[in-house]
Amino acid sequence: MLKYLLLILLVAAVWYGWRYVNRKPASKPPAPTQPAQDKPAPKAVVEDLKPCPVCGTYMVTGPDQPPGQTCGRPECRPA
Template sequence: MLSFSKLLLLALVIGAVWFGWRWVTRVNAIGRDRAAAKRRDSAAAGPARRSAAPPPSPAGDAEDMEKCPECGAYVAPYSAVSCGRPACPYGR
């Protein structure tokens, strides 16, 4: 036989499932809207903006670090930028 506590528990479970489903649906809709806006922004920027970004490197591609003779910082020699000092070998 169904008691009041069982009916109350059933109503709470149904309510939790209902509000949980609404929350998941809302989160998915926001994610879709953000992805669509990002696609619109990248398409509106044109080819100049897309070519300015460096191409992504493969996941297994790595460089050995070398110590800069001028500032002493360890940098990747093929992708290093100048440290701002006049004798920096990576600023050329």
């Protein structure tokens, strides 16, 4: 029984040794390229939010919306 165990260990050692010797070198990630200087970065659009006075759901505010306006959901009706 010990002969079989030693044979299996020897085969495993040779197998993993062979794989270790013949492994491929780790590839390095490509160097980062410089972004094009002629294209400006896209601007982020930011909008202010305010809570609905009735239900508290946040909604977009804007200059064309009157103060105290509800969010417009059917279950949100001012009392």
